[in-house]
Amino acid sequence: MTTTxxxxxxxxxxxxxxxxxxxxxxxxxxxxxxxxxxxxxDVRGADVLKATTVIICNRSDLARGYLTGRRVPVIVDHVFYAAVPPTVEASVRQLVRDCNVMV
Structure with missing residues (x-):
């Protein structure tokens, strides 16, 4: 079984x-x-959905700063890293670490 x-x-x-x-x-x-x-x-209800932002992240989103300065935990779906180019993967991993240190 793979991560995807x-x-x-x-x-x-x-x-x-x-x-x-x-x-x-x-x-x-x-x-x-x-x-x-x-x-x-379905699993957590409307209140948790309202409190959660689900974003698509790609190279252009990184350039726009969509993950910069978040003040809530950033969680990455398990298949994300296998589905994006290595440069995006590396950037997102670093941004997620930086964001989650601030939480």
Missing amino acids: DRGTGQTLAMIKALPATGSVVVVHNSGLREYVKQMIH
Whole structure:
């Protein structure tokens, strides 16, 4: 099994662990964004969905600073790093570390 396998329960476990006070979840495409948002709603409810921002992150999003200066935990879906180019992966890993140190 690879890190890109769906249906392993990793996204569900991530959603169950989301803080109710707010977070940012990073995914790699719009289909997964909608899937994660629906799963948050179904599993954790509307209040946690309202407190959670689910973003698609790619090279242009990094340039716009979408992950810079976040004051809530930033969580990356397990398949994200395998689905993006290595330069995006490295940048996102560093930004997530920097953001999560501030929380």
